Every structure is written in structure tokens, then in C-alpha cells.
Amino acid sequence: MAFVDFDRVSLAYDDSGNAIEDITLKIEEGEFVAFVGPSGCGKSTFMKLCTGLHGPTGGQVRVDDEPVGGPLKISGMAFQNANLLPWRTTLDNVLLPLEIVKPYRHEFRRRREEFVGWARDLLRTVGLEGYEDQYPWQLSGGMQQRASICRALIHRPRLLMLDEPFAALDAFTREELWCVLRDLWEAQRFTVVLVTHDLREAAFLADTVYVMSRRPGRIIERRQIDLPRPRELATTYEAPFIELVQALRAQIGEIRSA
Numbered sequence: 418m419a420f421v422d423f424d425r426v427s428l429a430y431d432d433s434g435n436a437i438e439d440i441t442l443k444i445e446e447g448e449f450v451a452f453v454g455p456s457g458c459g460k461s462t463f464m465k466l467c468t469g470l471h472g473p474t475g476g477q478v479r480v481d482d483e484p485v486g487g488p489l490k491i492s493g494m495a496f497q498n499a500n501l502l503p504w505r506t507t508l509d510n511v512l513l514p515l516e517i518v519k520p521y522r523h524e525f526r527r528r529r530e531e532f533v534g535w536a537r538d539l540l541r542t543v544g545l546e547g548y549e550d551q552y553p554w555q556l557s558g559g560m561q562q563r564a565s566i567c568r569a570l571i572h573r574p575r576l577l578m579l580d581e582p583f584a585a586l587d588a589f590t591r592e593e594l595w596c597v598l599r600d601l602w603e604a605q606r607f608t609v610v611l612v613t614h615d616l617r618e619a620a621f622l623a624d625t626v627y628v629m630s631r632r633p634g635r636i637i638e639r640r641q642i643d644l645p646r647p648r649e650l651a652t653t654y655e656a657p658f659i660e661l662v663q664a665l666r667a668q669i670g671e672i673r674s675a
């Protein structure tokens with residue numbers, strides 16, 4: 418049984434028709450998948466269905482062999498904007514899910530020191546050692562996004578949902594954070610669903626790239642990325658990678674002009 422299983426899933430938000438339509442796919446535990454497609458094709462809708470923030474109007478979504486009936490506790494999320502709380506330090510922002518999510522919230526006071534250790538370890542892994550006591554407005558955009566990824570991972574989710582997490586960053590910072598995410602994933606092997614407009618990002622990070630059609634969003638291509646791991650940034654300047662990205666780009670170009 419796949420970890421995430423979409424069986425002929427559709428969602429109509431209202432009577433304007435399906436936002437996504439007839440999506441059937443399986444994501445294995447530990448797989449890194451990326452979704453690309455034209456604006457408005459339903460990538461974020463897919464995420465909401467996956468994490469139980471919205472129910473399907475057709476078909477069934479199963480995660481970890483259970484039908485998804487409400488918000489999933491085993492997921493963590495990060496978005497284009499880091500959305501850190503400005504009145505909390507970096508460390509306290511990262512700790513936030515442990516104050517909210519079961520089973521941790523009941524143990525938060527008792528295990529606080531241990532949890533602070535988890536947060537410090539994660540912050541060190543993403544290069545934020547020494548910034549624990551700074552407030553978000555004292556951090557650069559890239560640093561805020563690093564902290565936001567730590568916050569998404571602190572409760573050790575099995576499913577990490579990333580909705581264009583690096584879109585607002587400059588090209589250098591973005592590539593640095595690809596490597597941060599690659600290393601976290603190599604070490605912990607959580608399942609990742611990444612929504613992105615950046616085809617290089619999708620091809621560099623993912624095992625599988627799904628291309629979606631215009632609204633109503635359907636999966637029109639599933640592409641396995643067979644580049645060896647661990648992948649180095651230098652790979653992205655070599656011929657096989659460039660050809661792969663060009664093929665994806667051509668495909669999305671066709672959808673846009675259709």
C-alpha cells in the first residue's frame with residue numbers, strides 16, 4: 418500500500434466546476450515528489466486534499482492506509498512566505514508546533530528542555546546556530562525560510578508539504594536552500610510533496626515530477642528523475658539535467674499554448 422494514495426480524486430470548491438479532476442496517483446513513504454504546472458492548475462488544492470484541509474468531492478484520498486477525514490497530524494508545512502510570528506524568537510517560532518500538535522502539546526512543559534534541544538539541533542543543521550534568540554525581523558529572507566523549514570519539521574512529520582517555499586528568494590539563496598532541504602531529506606527520509614514553478618528546483622530535488630494541466634487540473638505526465646543521489650549543484654549545469662529541464666519546459670509550454 419502506498420503512503421499517499423489518490424484514487425480518481427476530484428474537487429469542486431463551488432458550482433464553477435472542478436478545480437482538480439480525476440487524479441489517481443501513489444506516493445511511496447520517503448519519496449520526494451514535485452508538482453509543476455501553469456498557475457491556477459490546482460497544485461495548492463492537491464496539497465489541501467493531501468493534508469485533509471479540504472475533502473474531495475469525488476474519489477478517495479488515503480494516507481498511511483487510512484481515508485483522510487480531517488487535518489493530518491503527521492504533516493508539516495512551509496509556504497512561500499515564512500510566516501514567522503514577529504513577537505517570538507527564532508527558537509520559539511520553531512517550537513510552536515510542539516505547543517500545538519498532539520501528542521507533544523500535553524508534554525510541552527515537562528519536556529521543554531528536550532524539545533529546545535531538538536530545535537537547536539535543527540537550527541544548527543540549517544546553518545542558524547547563533548540566531549536562536551533573534552526575532553524574525555532581524556533575519557534575512559533566506560534565514561527566515563530556513564527557520565520556517567525547521568518549524569515544519571520539529572514535530573518529526575512523516576509528510577512534509579512545501580508550497581513554493583523558495584519562490585521569494587534570490588537565485589543564490591534558493592540554491593543554497595535546495596541543498597539544505599536535500600541534506601535534511603537524505604538524513605531523515607520523510608515524504609515530501611513540493612509545489613513549485615521552478616523546473617530546475619523540481620528536477621534537482623525530486624524523485625518524481627508530476628506535470629499538471631490547466632484547470633481543471635489533471636496529471637498529464639509523471640516523470641521519474643533518475644539522476645544519481647546525492648545530487649550536487651554542479652549536476653544542474655550538465656547536459657542530462659539541462660535536457661531534462663528543457664523537456665519539462667517544452668511540455669508546460671504546450672499546455673500554456675493549448
Ligand SMILES: Nc1ncnc2c1ncn2[C@@H]1O[C@H](COP(=O)(O)OP(=O)(O)OP(=O)(O)O)[C@@H](O)[C@H]1O
Pocket residue numbers: 430431436455456457458459460461462463632
Ligand atoms: N477556496 C477556494 N474557493 C473557490 N475556488 C478556489 C479556492 N481555492 C482555489 N480555488 C480555485 O481553484 C483553482 C486551483 O487553485 P490552486 O490555488 O490550487 O492553484 P495553483 O496551481 O496552486 O495556483 P498557483 O500556481 O497560481 O499558486 C483556481 O481556479 C482557484 O481560483
